[in-house]
Amino acid sequence: MSYIVLARKYRPQTFSEVYAQEHITEILHNAILSNRIAHAYLFTGPRGVGKTSMARILAKSLNCVEGPTTTPCNNCHNCNEITAGVSPDVIEIDGASNTGVDDIRELQRELMYAPSQSKYKIYIIDEVHMLSKSAFNALLKTLEEPPENVLFIFATTEPHKVIATIISRCQRYDFKRIPIEAIVHRLKSLSQEEQIDIDAESMYLIARKADGGLRDALSLMDQVLSYCQDKVTIDKVRDIFGLIPNQVYARLLKLIGQRDSAALLSELQDIFEHGTDLQELVANMMEFIRIVILRQLGMAPADITADEYGIYDEIAGIFSANNLIYMMNYLVQTRNDLKSSGNPYLIMEMVMLKLCKMEDMADLSQILANLGNLKSGMVLTDTPGAVSQPATRATQPAFAEAKAQPSHHEEQELPQAEYNLENLKAMWDKIVARIKRSSTVTGIALNNYCKILRAEEFRLVLEVEGNSNLNTVKSNKEEIQKHLKEVFGRHIHLELQLSETQPPAQVNIVRKNLEDIKKLDPNLARYIEITDSQLSSGL
Secondary structure: OOOOOHHHHOOOOOHHHOOOOHHHHHHHHHHHHOOOOOOEEEEEOOOOOOHHHHHHHHHHHHHOOOOOOOOOOOOOHHHHHHHHOOOOOEEEEEOOOOOOHHHHHHHHHHOOOOOOOOOOEEEEEEOHHHOOHHHHHHHHHHHHOOOOOEEEEEEEOOHHHOOHHHHOOOEEEEOOOOOHHHHHHHHHHHHHHHOOEEOHHHHHHHHHHHOOOHHHHHHHHHHHHHHHOOEEOHHHHHHHHOOOOHHHHHHHHHHHHHOOHHHHHHHHHHHHHOOOOHHHHHHHHHHHHHHHHHHHOOOOOOOOOHHHHHHHHHHHOOOOHHHHHHHHHHHHHHHHHHHHOOOHHHHHHHHHHHHHOHHHOOOHHHHHHHHHHHOOOOEEOOOOOEEEOOOOOOOOOEHHHHHHOOOHHHHOOOOOOOOOHHHHHHHHHHHHHHHHHHOHHHHHHHHHHEEEEEEEOOEEEEEEOOHHHHHHHHHOHHHHHHHHHHHHOOOOEEEEEEOOOOOOOOOOOOOOOHHHHHHHOHHHHHHHHHHOOOOOOOO
16 A cells, blocks of 8 residues: 555654654653663653654664664664664554563563664553553563663553552653644645645644644544545535534524524524534534633634634624623533433524523522512512512612612611620621621521620620531631721621530421412512512422
8 A cells, every 4th residue: 555644654753843742852852862761751641642653753762873862863774663663672562452461471571682783672562551450560570670771661541540650660751732733833834745725724623623633633634635635625624524614603602692592493403404413513612602702801712713713703792701601501511411312403402592591591699689679668560570669659670770779778888886895786787787798698697696795895706506607607707807897997806606505406498389489478479470480399
């Protein structure tokens, strides 16, 4: 077979040709120059980032006829044999095929023979994590004190499966995922050598698809060239990988922003008819939203070109950061739901409809605050979600404006007073009301489970019932002291004591149905009827 795939044809042959692993090549370069060669190395990292290639380059650097050298000649018989994988002194072993203790014993017998034509006898064991535990243990003594001029180079994608006693006997080097820019740079130089006409968008798409592996990128490039020949266009690349253009994701998000459910489902149906994998659809939509969030923060992601910024910036202007994060969380959950669903298309349609309605899903804390405002005399109007004052005043807008009118207790400016026990007790309820605004749980604990023991010159001692209440108040101690300083104009040190009396026995919680809840408050009942609220089974 005369054709050589790009991943083999353009395999790195020197340290300088290894992409994006400078932190490793520099160490090995200096080790060779200073003759500080270790007897065992462990190369770890994702697939296709250069682990085995680095092992071969290190072997050539040590066994080159001009070596040890940091720049192997790649012309001598030793270099050529190592490159071809047939050197008698550089033995490459597949860890997945030689997993047993007998294979290690055979290897140990071979160690007794000196190198035949090179300075070092080097064993490169790929996917070393596949060795059995007994094989690892058989290798321990040999690995710690190997014969002179014997080196071991291990490569693995799963270092956590290599036993700690093996790792401790090796110099470990962790290979990084190759950045998209570095992959694009390599594809660009390769295209020039191969005289291939390819646009930047296609190279970025291939680089993103490769997921940090240069070998994967070259394999994908081979696949693209088989289809496109010497003229590569982005439309053909998308056809090969079954990818949806970014403009489609932008249209979906625009329709979500416009709350146009009918058009959104129609667009989704077109995607379904093209046979798009739904897991891939959700993953790519999450990636699109991720870049939108980065653009909203003013960042310039390396995995897209500057020409693509406009499409993401347009979506960034439609949604708030909270809405984008909400959509991202919903899509993460959707990926899990699709795996176990018997009707994934229905799941996808329902998700899109929910995203269209996300503006209707009010924040729970806002609803609770609005319901609290009803107690100060406001009543619900017949308009869904609207609140008004009693009939003597003009009708007020909906919950947003009702929230803007703070309750008397919460917003009234408290006059500064002299700090003493009498003033503290007189103003305690107002202080607790302020604290409730920042922590409702702390406010409840102070109101129901705390008792003022002493109020001295710069000190306030509270007795608290129950450990849980004590921990709650203690965690918000600084906030309480801040409010006390605002009221009394001086720093007051808060001390807490656990009450010696036992807190009330725990009572069984009686679960109420929707009708029981409606009876608690006529305003709450009216709100439930207007909004057609339902009681969650988790409450």
